[in-house]
Amino acid sequence: MKIVTAIIKPFKLDEVRDALTALGVHGLTVTEVKGYGRQKGHTEIYRGAEYAVSFLPKLKIEVAVASELVDKTIDAITTTARTGQIGDGKIFVSPLERAIRIRTGEKDADAL
Amino acid sequence: MKIVTAIIKPFKLDEVRDALTALGVHGLTVTEVKGYGRQKGHTEIYRGAEYAVSFLPKLKIEVAVASELVDKTIDAITTTARTGQIGDGKIFVSPLERAIRIRTGEKDADAL
Amino acid sequence: MKIVTAIIKPFKLDEVRDALTALGVHGLTVTEVKGYGRQKGHTEIYRGAEYAVSFLPKLKIEVAVASELVDKTIDAITTTARTGQIGDGKIFVSPLERAIRIRTGEKDADAL
Amino acid sequence: MMFRLTRSAVASIIAGAAVLAQAAPAFAGNAPTPSAGDTAWMLTSSLLVLMMSVPGLALFYGGLVRTKNMLSILTQTFAIVALMGVLWTIYGYSLSFGDGGPLNSYIGGFNKLFLKGVDASSTAPTFTPGHVIPEYAYFVFQMTFAMITPALIIGAFAERMKFSAVMLFTVLWSTIIYFPLAHWVWGVADPNAIVDAATELAAAGTEEAKKAAQDKIDGILASVGWIAGGLAPWMKGTGALDFAGGTVVHINAGIAGLVGAIMVGKRIGHGREAMPPHALTMSMIGASLLWVGWFGFNAGSNLEANGTTALAFVNTMVATAAAGLSWLLTEWAVKGKPSLLGLISGAVAGLVAVTPASGFAGPVGSLVLGLIVSPICLFFVSKVKNFFGYDDALDVFGVHCIGGITGAIATGLLVAPELGGVGITDYTNIGENFAGKYVMSTQMIAQITAVIATLLWSGIGSAILYKVVDALVGLRPAPDQEREGLDIAEHGERAYNY
Amino acid sequence: MMFRLTRSAVASIIAGAAVLAQAAPAFAGNAPTPSAGDTAWMLTSSLLVLMMSVPGLALFYGGLVRTKNMLSILTQTFAIVALMGVLWTIYGYSLSFGDGGPLNSYIGGFNKLFLKGVDASSTAPTFTPGHVIPEYAYFVFQMTFAMITPALIIGAFAERMKFSAVMLFTVLWSTIIYFPLAHWVWGVADPNAIVDAATELAAAGTEEAKKAAQDKIDGILASVGWIAGGLAPWMKGTGALDFAGGTVVHINAGIAGLVGAIMVGKRIGHGREAMPPHALTMSMIGASLLWVGWFGFNAGSNLEANGTTALAFVNTMVATAAAGLSWLLTEWAVKGKPSLLGLISGAVAGLVAVTPASGFAGPVGSLVLGLIVSPICLFFVSKVKNFFGYDDALDVFGVHCIGGITGAIATGLLVAPELGGVGITDYTNIGENFAGKYVMSTQMIAQITAVIATLLWSGIGSAILYKVVDALVGLRPAPDQEREGLDIAEHGERAYNY
Amino acid sequence: MMFRLTRSAVASIIAGAAVLAQAAPAFAGNAPTPSAGDTAWMLTSSLLVLMMSVPGLALFYGGLVRTKNMLSILTQTFAIVALMGVLWTIYGYSLSFGDGGPLNSYIGGFNKLFLKGVDASSTAPTFTPGHVIPEYAYFVFQMTFAMITPALIIGAFAERMKFSAVMLFTVLWSTIIYFPLAHWVWGVADPNAIVDAATELAAAGTEEAKKAAQDKIDGILASVGWIAGGLAPWMKGTGALDFAGGTVVHINAGIAGLVGAIMVGKRIGHGREAMPPHALTMSMIGASLLWVGWFGFNAGSNLEANGTTALAFVNTMVATAAAGLSWLLTEWAVKGKPSLLGLISGAVAGLVAVTPASGFAGPVGSLVLGLIVSPICLFFVSKVKNFFGYDDALDVFGVHCIGGITGAIATGLLVAPELGGVGITDYTNIGENFAGKYVMSTQMIAQITAVIATLLWSGIGSAILYKVVDALVGLRPAPDQEREGLDIAEHGERAYNY
């Protein structure tokens, strides 16, 4: 199993979620994050003071999937989350050794 | 070492925390997340418009533990976080290669 | 590639970010988290009731870096985020198998 | 801003010997002086209406948009208020309440530009012969109405119009639509003048004296706003009743909003993305302050602090309570849950509906009006809006225009003494306390004329002005900017940095 | 709502020839007319009291609950206000201030259902012979009191009662507990009637004339609320002093809240989970608006704008400042840190305590009252509450009931001229400006009677009503719903979508 | 608080026979009685000024700090208000408005400690001979000014001063700086006394009678605050004009804030870390309530509800609108984006600038004043502040002190009849409605004297007091506490627990 972590633009969430459900991914976890990268931020001016805001609001999506589903998952996310502009985000894949469903105690594949 | 990540229902935090401390886990990190899964959300109605809210508030707990503690940790979380209803959440275990305590520079086991 | 995850004190963010950019790390993702550990919290009193607040605000920084950059990254973070007081935080290093840039589809090293 | 004295008001006046004594000189043409009580009430009312706009309306609207557009609502509202304060002082007051000479039935004049000739001792008449208030008080009370009306419009095209467009539109719209309309409906004759002339008539011995006096009366009654004086042929001299601005303020702003919402187009993601209110707490604060401030709007419109003022106050209280409750219960029955948003939307609908009726209807009439207006508005904001699919973001049309029409029509009925109303007044009838004759059919024609005239003038006029603004500065920001939110894109700020 | 005229008030009246002149006719039985100044003040006061409820109280309470229950507090408060506005118009006013005929010492009558017989020229007496205000102003001022009182109760069982239960309870409680109690305490005689009768008595030549006049006086004094008139045998005709509602509003709501908190039970997680206020900022706004609005509540209760009104205003200012400071310092000393919540809780405690005393005590007396009430309330909300372990979520009992009792008792002392108070009034004593005789013992008996009567009537009555409501619709939502929060479970909305 | 009657006011008075009739006795020395209308207005004004402080100013400031210091601002503001309410009652009123005997030009006396000798029938003179208001109303109106002034200061050293230091400083500063200064500027003669003496003079037959009367006049005019009476040799008897407190309130607080900001030092991270306002929504609510409440501050300062009151009201409206707009446009032009913070900062700057001029200037003069004050203040808060690098956190100096100075100087010009001002008044000139002689040069000298005197007295005095406080309790919290935020460190609470 793998944990697929994607950093995306906030307004893309619903599309990505739908694409993943279509794949048969039954669940995911979303976190509001701030991203720093190539994408330029904006400046805010309060009376005298100017602030360069380089951290931009992004969403982090974490999906635990069976290894064989990883590629499909990546495709689904890339296609739906892409706008073609700087700041679209990243996808990271890390190993997942075990998964447990708290309610039932089911393990690994059954837990997803 | 492993990173144990648990998605739980918010009001279970204190119980889980206590169970972990009892195990001798000295620290953990909590993040507010939104979860999508089998658990049904609710609908909100604002004047005309209806919204199906499918993302539910959850807490993500991350604990770095020595490998031998993983099972105990999982048990502690499952038992305390379980309500038996859909939406209780998941536990994920991933490999952790290194850990450093910033204050002292202590490494790995000593850093936890 | 590795994912370096650091839990730091909030007001240290800018310093850490600058140190990393100096290293040539082009991006990172920040999450507001609550940390529980050795560092004592404070008590809040509302009319009659007293609450011991043991969860303290921290920032979680996630950086995907090429393996050879890991040590430099760790040093950069430790030196800048350290105040020498309890609660400075931790650094965790986990394996990262794949990375994709959503915009271009670039892979791994090129994606960072 | 009623243009006819309610009989009860006169009654209560006649009753008080002291007051009569003070009123007497007026008939003899001496200048009456303002009473401290009336002045205190009018100043209090003026600041209450300001409070309706900022922070009231700004919060009511602001809470309903998404976080990223919060400041754009607050800035637009506050900026419109500031802008109108300046325009009103320079030429708005003069165009609305100045003397239009031969054109007086359609527009005021330039005689009061920059408050020319007005000082601390100038006075303005009330609706009770022999009573006046400082003209400055009248000027500033009317200013607050000119401030809030354009601010009401922005809710319709919230989250997607450029700030520059909003400001430019406000300048044009207030000048070309609002000031003339205010003159049509509120450009009325000075009761003292009528009463004096009528007194002459009564006293006139010779025929030509009679004729002279009669001509004088006719002249006075002819030189008023055409809706106020019922000057359209089919109105037969019966003017429309609008105690505090159902037509000039609410129908006017409501239709201008609808047209704007349609012409600027839907918000990106409308219908697809969820756009829940970002802070209902703020909307509740706003609605509450609207309610509190509205007493200045309605009861202040009596221009005095007397029994009729208390009546307008009671009506404003009762209709609002009834309408809030009625929306809550309807929603509870229909959608299964009683929501705060429904409750406060109902309260606002009640306030809008009772506005034209507040000084004419009786409390029980207002209670009924409140109970019925909510289901009507709810039907429009849920069913009608979805059916036609226009994006009236904050339901300016559904609540203000529809609620305003309901109130304007109802006023024609509820003023009837048989329905507990205060009846009609005729200043020339000095014998019987200015009692006038109420005829339902004629009155309803007047009411409907006022409604239709407002819908046409403001609807068509606004459409043209939006086109002009679009041509000059463009109505809409770039899609990316709209997506990022107007706060950062247009104002370079964020509402919250928690 | 004081039912006795303060001597100073009379003094200031007697002083002004102009006023006397106006007052004179009253003695001769002619109808006095309302002054614009008094009318303006009463209308301003009415909207201020509305502002106390919405948004004031709603925010003060709402800020103290958890995010997930914010809207439930706002909705309950706003809905209760709307509901009471309707009930008050239909029958509340009649039951509270109508004529109860033979039962008049216990309850008003049905003669004013739907405001029967009231129009813009109707007037209500004030506490100065020869003065009146429009009855509509009196009606709506009293309405705002009926709106806020039930809203005060909800703080005690916040976060855990069904909306339907709250609404049903409000209907029953206001009808069966509040309206009668208001009549007991505020159902007073028209000063003009007394003075006229007393004048007759003075003028009476023959014995039977004397007797007739005396009977008239006795009749008038007998047909009042039993607490107001001191009609209980042990009260010996000395009525309780409650200038603005310490008993009817605060003790009444406070005890009803305590009973409710106990009967509905503790919140899930009470004592185990931390339940810090979700937005003290909102509570601070609420407390501030309560303070601002409370001037309408207290100074408005003088029903006129005169020197006594200014006294009530000053007392409200001074006691609140002193109480806020006193709570802050006590907490600082005892708990080590001065908190905002403590400061605003103290201010509210001061407002509650000074309410019954505001028109009777002197400023220095109010200063002292403010200083002592805070430690008393702090002791109840921290020590007593924890000791008994009831879950009075927002301390309605600890602040309103205890503060109200402190104030009610203190009023009996602070009214004493030796303590800077204004003394007692006796309208029959027209010779010496209605100077009355103050006897501490009798006065204290009257005060204590009022307190105990309120505690018993409201305490027992409320207990029964909660049972009824529980039987009919159930008091409490399902545990899951309570855990999810009432906002989503009951209203289908969320307070914040940042 | 103007100490001269504006001619227009007199005019409007003289006009009304009724009023004259009432005024007449005053000249004969009889006690006039307060009118209900004036009393209602003064009480309304008092609560409006309270609303400016809490929640107005607290929110305006609170929204601009970081989340972690929100409660510290709210607590400091509310606590200062409570503290000043107590001090004012005990000795503040006496020191400011009591009789200082031989020292009367510099300080009031102890004759009114604990409101000695004041009761509900005591009255205070207004600026119209023959008019009075209840002294309690005057007392409490003035109290609200003493409450807000020290609260204005805290914005300058926000986020970094200990609560104990703030409280101690407030006690010392109000006692040693504010009360005397208030007496200098607002310690004026009773118009009735002057007019009575002048009447005697006119009537005086014999030489010594003339002399006696003249001496009386001179005596009265000499026993006033030195700035009010123009008693400094170079002022030649021409007092400074400050209608509502440009010097006493705004310049005074502004300079004290600047000194404090410098002495306590910069915030940790100032210049390096971004410190954006945490909730501009709150600042907008605050600014709006400041505007609404300011009508009590300015128009209330006329102490009556008449034409001049309406003028002050209009000026307050117009200048604020113009200044808000002007800041918005300047910023738009200079920085490229029109911001909400700029808009509301401009509005506040306009309110500050028009304060001293509100009852003297004409509406057009106020319009111009509003347009120019914003660029001036913007220049100070952006350029000057950055140039010198002091950390005036919330721009108390840049907006209140600079805006106050602009207004104080402008008042000297705008009062000129040629510029639409109301002109100067001289109570001894009873023949021509108290018309006085305006000489620009002398008037400007008086204005500048008032400004400089305030800057020196408050600047130097405050510096000493900060040193004293630092020595006694320390000004600044530990760095860690400052970093954690004053809310938790000092008050043990958090503003938001979402």
Ligand SMILES: Nc1ncnc2c1ncn2[C@@H]1O[C@H](COP(=O)(O)OP(=O)(O)O)[C@@H](O)[C@H]1O
């Ligand atoms: N090395 C990295 N480690 C973790 N997150 C990163 C890294 N680089 C970028 N990100 C995240 O991806 C987001 C988008 O990256 P950015 O460079 O702005 O645009 P693009 O994705 O088009 O390259 C950033 O806002 C950040 O949240």
Ligand SMILES: Nc1ncnc2c1ncn2[C@@H]1O[C@H](COP(=O)(O)OP(=O)(O)O)[C@@H](O)[C@H]1O
């Ligand atoms: N495949 C997944 N990857 C990541 N998080 C998941 C996944 N499936 C479920 N979750 C998280 O677990 C939570 C609970 O899952 P859900 O299916 O609702 O109930 P249950 O845990 O009883 O199966 C979800 O809200 C989501 O946050």
Ligand SMILES: Nc1ncnc2c1ncn2[C@@H]1O[C@H](COP(=O)(O)OP(=O)(O)O)[C@@H](O)[C@H]1O
């Ligand atoms: N075992 C752990 N797993 C995950 N996070 C941890 C763990 N231990 C500590 N942390 C995080 O590190 C932060 C600092 O740890 P703490 O023990 O308070 O001080 P120090 O870092 O000086 O040891 C904690 O607030 C928590 O967020």
